[in-house]
Amino acid sequence: MRYTQLTDPQVHDMLGVIGVDTVDDLFSPIPPRFRVKGELNIPRGVSELELLEDTHQLASRNRDCTEQVCFLGGGAYDHFIPTLVDALAAQSEFLTAYTPYQAEASQGILQLFYEFQTMVCLLTGMEVANASLYEVASAAAEAVLMATAITGRRRILVAETVHPDTQRTLAAYMQQQDVEILTVPVRDGVMDEESLKQRLTDTTAALVIQSPNFFGCIERLDRIIPPVHACGALAIVSTDPIAGGVLKPPGAFDADIVVGEGQALGIPLQYGGPYLGLLATREKYLRKMPGRVVGMTTDLNGDRGFCLALQTREQHIKRERATSNICTNQGLLAIRASIYMAAMGKHGIGEVASRCFDKAHYAAERIAKLKGYELRFPKAPFFKEFLVRTSRGVDAVLARCRDRGILGGVPLGRFDERYADCFLVAVTEKRTKKEIDDLASALDAA
Amino acid sequence: MTTLRTSPLISRETTPLGPSLRSGDHPVLFEIGSPGLWGASLPESDVPTVRREAVVPKELLADVPPPLPEVGELDIVRHYKRLAHRCFSIDGNFYPLGSCTMKYNPRINERVAFMPGFAHVHPYQDDADVQGLLELLYRLRCDLAEIAGLAEVTLQPAAGAHGEMTALMIINAYHQSRGQNRTKVLAPDTAHGTNPASCAICGRQSVSIKAKSDGRVDLDDLRSKVDDDTAALMITNPNTVGIFDEQIADIAEIVHAKGAQLYLDGANMNAILGITRPGDFGVDCMHYNTHKTFSTPHGGGGPGAGPVAVAEHLRPFIPVPQVIRKDDGTYTWSDDRPQSIGKVRSFFGQVGILVRAYTYIRSLGCDGLRDVSEKAVLAANYLAAKLKDRYPTPFPPPHAHEFILVPQFGDSGVTELDLAKRLIDYGIHPPTMSFPIHHCLMIEPTETESLATLDRFVEVMLAIADEVEQNPAVVKSAPHTTPVRRLDEVAASRKPNVRWRAG
Numbered sequence: 010m011r012y013t014q015l016t017d018p019q020v021h022d023m024l025g026v027i028g029v030d031t032v033d034d035l036f037s038p039i040p041p042r043f044r045v046k047g048e049l050n051i052p053r054g055v056s057e058l059e060l061l062e063d064t065h066q067l068a069s070r071n072r073d074c075t076e077q078v079c080f081l082g083g084g085a086y087d088h089f090i091p092t093l094v095d096a097l098a099a100q101s102e103f104l105t106a107y108t109p110y111q112a113e114a115s116q117g118i119l120q121l122f123y124e125f126q127t128m129v130c131l132l133t134g135m136e137v138a139n140a141s142l143y144e145v146a147s148a149a150a151e152a153v154l155m156a157t158a159i160t161g162r163r164r165i166l167v168a169e170t171v172h173p174d175t176q177r178t179l180a181a182y183m184q185q186q187d188v189e190i191l192t193v194p195v196r197d198g199v200m201d202e203e204s205l206k207q208r209l210t211d212t213t214a215a216l217v218i219q220s221p222n223f224f225g226c227i228e229r230l231d232r233i234i235p236p237v238h239a240c241g242a243l244a245i246v247s248t249d250p251i252a253g254g255v256l257k258p259p260g261a262f263d264a265d266i267v268v269g270e271g272q273a274l275g276i277p278l279q280y281g282g283p284y285l286g287l288l289a290t291r292e293k294y295l296r297k298m299p300g301r302v303v304g305m306t307t308d309l310n311g312d313r314g315f316c317l318a319l320q321t322r323e324q325h326i327k328r329e330r331a332t333s334n335i336c337t338n339q340g341l342l343a344i345r346a347s348i349y350m351a352a353m354g355k356h357g358i359g360e361v362a363s364r365c366f367d368k369a370h371y372a373a374e375r376i377a378k379l380k381g382y383e384l385r386f387p388k389a390p391f392f393k394e395f396l397v398r399t400s401r402g403v404d405a406v407l408a409r410c411r412d413r414g415i416l417g418g419v420p421l422g423r424f425d426e427r428y429a430d431c432f433l434v435a436v437t438e439k440r441t442k443k444e445i446d447d448l449a450s451a452l453d454a455a
Numbered sequence: 456m457t458t459l460r461t462s463p464l465i466s467r468e469t470t471p472l473g474p475s476l477r478s479g480d481h482p483v484l485f486e487i488g489s490p491g492l493w494g495a496s497l498p499e500s501d502v503p504t505v506r507r508e509a510v511v512p513k514e515l516l517a518d519v520p521p522p523l524p525e526v527g528e529l530d531i532v533r534h535y536k537r538l539a540h541r542c543f544s545i546d547g548n549f550y551p552l553g554s555c556t557m558k559y560n561p562r563i564n565e566r567v568a569f570m571p572g573f574a575h576v577h578p579y580q581d582d583a584d585v586q587g588l589l590e591l592l593y594r595l596r597c598d599l600a601e602i603a604g605l606a607e608v609t610l611q612p613a614a615g616a617h618g619e620m621t622a623l624m625i626i627n628a629y630h631q632s633r634g635q636n637r638t639k640v641l642a643p644d645t646a647h648g649t650n651p652a653s654c655a656i657c658g659r660q661s662v663s664i665k666a667k668s669d670g671r672v673d674l675d676d677l678r679s680k681v682d683d684d685t686a687a688l689m690i691t692n693p694n695t696v697g698i699f700d701e702q703i704a705d706i707a708e709i710v711h712a713k714g715a716q717l718y719l720d721g722a723n724m725n726a727i728l729g730i731t732r733p734g735d736f737g738v739d740c741m742h743y744n745t746h747k748t749f750s751t752p753h754g755g756g757g758p759g760a761g762p763v764a765v766a767e768h769l770r771p772f773i774p775v776p777q778v779i780r781k782d783d784g785t786y787t788w789s790d791d792r793p794q795s796i797g798k799v800r801s802f803f804g805q806v807g808i809l810v811r812a813y814t815y816i817r818s819l820g821c822d823g824l825r826d827v828s829e830k831a832v833l834a835a836n837y838l839a840a841k842l843k844d845r846y847p848t849p850f851p852p853p854h855a856h857e858f859i860l861v862p863q864f865g866d867s868g869v870t871e872l873d874l875a876k877r878l879i880d881y882g883i884h885p886p887t888m889s890f891p892i893h894h895c896l897m898i899e900p901t902e903t904e905s906l907a908t909l910d911r912f913v914e915v916m917l918a919i920a921d922e923v924e925q926n927p928a929v930v931k932s933a934p935h936t937t938p939v940r941r942l943d944e945v946a947a948s949r950k951p952n953v954r955w956r957a958g
Contacts, residue, residue, distance in 0.1 A: 010818040014905040023837040038699040043736045054820030068572030070587030081577040091495040097535040105545035107753040113937040117541030118755040127954040131521045143613035146801040174801040181797040185657040281578030281802025283758035304947035314939035318947040324652035329661040334652035337614040341754025352494035359520030371502040390511040419579045442501040
């Protein structure tokens with residue numbers, strides 16, 4: 010299949026206009042010894058029909074979540090996606106536009122990002138937000154770099170209850186910067202507040218904490234953030250935007266920077282990406298914020314319009330002094346999330362969060378009553394996800410679930426040996442009582 | 456074309472944005488709808504309602520849900536339909552945005568990415584559940600290594616700039632494994648802004664190398680700056696002025712003689728697919744921009760994907776996990792890379808985007824990829840040749856897949872910005888402006904445009920040159936056909952209003 014439209018006679022005429030004999034002449038600056046001899050070792054092109062057969066064959070060898078019942082979470086969730094999201098995000102004016110540098114030709118996308126920024130602020134309880142980062146782990150790293158720039162300090166604390174991928178990403182970024190990372194241990198499923206107080210000093214730039222955390226538990230942001238502020242450090246909170254339908258958002262506890270994984274907002278699972286990095290902060294830190302920002306302004310006639318704002322923070326202007334190196338962001342996912350938030354609205358986001366909450370608690374109660382199963386952190390409050398310990402062998406019980414078409418949970422041994430006998434169960438609004446009962450009976454039978 | 460040449464305003468027929476959208480302000484989401492409305496529905500709850508105060512401390516509970524908009528389904532549809540109408544796009548407009556490779560995005564890419572077996576798989580599913588997807592990713596990483604002429608590819612980075620950063624981390628880890636901590640990274644002063652910004656993220660000092668007047672690297676300047684403390688030279692080749700720097704072998708030799716690494720910014724790969732390979736001309740490490748070279752959509756600014764290809768000696772340092780093929784022919788993820796830099800993001804990469812890149816590479820194959828670069832370079836050289844009498848190009852041909860011109864409008868007072876805005880009236884997205892040199896336009900037509908579209912662009916550019924002579928005011932006050940006129944971007948930054956507040 011080819012997507013070019015220049016015919017051989019046209020090519021001939023074009024070469025004449027240019028004043029060369031062959032297309033090859035146009036590549037004359039490339040020294041002959043560096044030219045590819047013959048063809049690359051890649052199969053030759055195929056027709057659309059053959060391509061569909063090839064890709065369908067690959068796709069059909071995956072057992073997807075539409076044919077199984079998914080209780081997997083750990084940062085990626087099987088939430089319901091309203092029809093409007095796919096239908097409206099697929100408009101090719103969105104799909105095939107690029108960064109809206111030319112404001113007059115991009116008012117639609119600019120307005121959309123402005124609305125996105127506003128809705129992210131509403132969900133996080135923050136004052137300003139950018140138009141997206143890649144995903145939550147790199148967003149957390151950007152937030153830390155922002156905090157080190159604001160405080161001038163180079164030591165951060167990271168709660169052990171933060172997603173392991175975020176912790177590993179922070180480690181990779183901070184190793185480059187000689188920023189020291191200290192871990193704050195877990196206690197009963199949440200960060201140990203006493204250990205935090207011991208580790209906080211006047212050299213601490215920030216605490217990175219996640220709530221609901223990797224184990225699904227809700228952290229005591231009301232008690233955690235004040236001591237962080239007392240020593241002049243910033244509180245960086247990673248959150249699940251859906252949780253805002255039930256829980257107070259991090260902004261209500263004076264968080265300084267909120268990051269989040271926006272996948273829950275209308276983005277398909279896609280085996281882990283592309284997802285949507287959220288970043289929101291206080292107005293006073295606006296000029297330290299990484300990433301693109303859209304602002305409302307007026308045109309020559311005084312009419313309302315939108316354009317990119319504060320571009321002097323960005324790499325294409327400031328180069329090595331930019332707040333970040335990010336250029337391409339997750340525009341199309343921000344568009345999907347916007348449509349999701351618009352469609353769900355105030356009522357819907359509350360409903361989704363309530364269903365997750367109720368169903369997860371129903372599931373936890375059912376599973377905890379089974380012989381050989383218990384909640385790993387029975388004291389900690391949770392939102393839509395909880396950790397189960399089993400004496401029956403995690404791999405064995407999850408395999409039995411799979412046999413029944415149920416993805417029963419994420420085994421945690423792959424992240425941390427201490428949790429080798431545990432698996433993480435996530436329950437979204439999509440799960441029915443019957444599916445939860447089926448999970449319980451599959452676990453019971455295992 | 457008479458109207459184009461004489462009319463101060465473009466007639467409705469050529470207006471890219473429908474006349475019904477010309478006038479009036481479009482409300483923001485927060486100005487429409489009514490309390491109680493929403494645009495979705497959920498089943499009735501079939502489990503008991505939990506009393507929240509009984510299980511969560513009341514200090515942590517929200518009193519009411521966040522005040523998102525309250526809009527009915529039809530009005531949501533109309534809202535986003537109208538927003539879509541207010542955007543230029545590849546599907547609607549010629550979009551010669553230099554350095555961004557705004558080629559046609561084949562519809563089949565989207566169709567494949569939305570196949571349930573790709574779109575609805577969870578990253579923590581068992582490997583046995585995702586063998587088809589793992590095989591696809593494995594094939595893609597092998598194809599990308601072959602196109603680069605390098606040993607191995609990591610698919611993890613999320614975009615081009617993220618790939619640059621990942622590559623610099625890999626290079627730093629390589630030097631550190633040899634007991635060296637090199638602190639400088641060189642890049643030509645015409646490099647993309649992401650290059651020095653990525654250096655800063657990696658805690659390295661960015662040092663500029665001069666370009667000569669013909670756009671090529673000044674080798675003497677390079678020699679004077681590369682030393683034992685230099686971690687890498689970041690180069691773009693073909694470079695950002697649209698020239699393939701034939702000194703590349705000398706550049707590689709100078710860099711390698713000091714033990715530094717040669718990094719290629721792969722933004723311009725569309726010019727050399729199947730024609731030359733970075734690994735063959737001395738590059739140690741490079742990134743791809745899949746949304747440029749491999750037609751994954753630009754999506755209003757992303758998502759991209761930034762796979763990084765490395766030479767043999769850098770393989771131990773790439774991110775984990777890596778998708779591998781086992782001896783029994785099955786596929787899995789391997790964490791077995793003790794010197795790895797670790798992870799640069801959650802999960803495995805922009806998988807949905809990588810599926811599209813795979814689809815594109817399969818559809819074209821080795822023969823079609825070479826055809827891409829031949830036609831892309833042909834189209835750029837054709838436009839440059841047709842325009843050169845009225846719009847001189849500061850760098851001599853042959854050009855690669857893009858070229859630079861610097862409009863000379865004498866004492867008319869018309870600037871490159873005015874020209875760019877006037878192109879919008881003709882339904883053409885402006886080229887990249889003022890990068891990599893002042894007052895320039897960088898034009899990249901890509902391989903997918905028809906001759907008729909290329910010729911119309913030439914015709915419009917010449918028409919605007921005439922307008923500049925006969926009626927410069929119409930150019931200076933452009934655009935005239937868009938939903939808004941020129942915007943006060945200074946005010947948008949000086950007194951930023953970046954979120955809606957009621958009242």
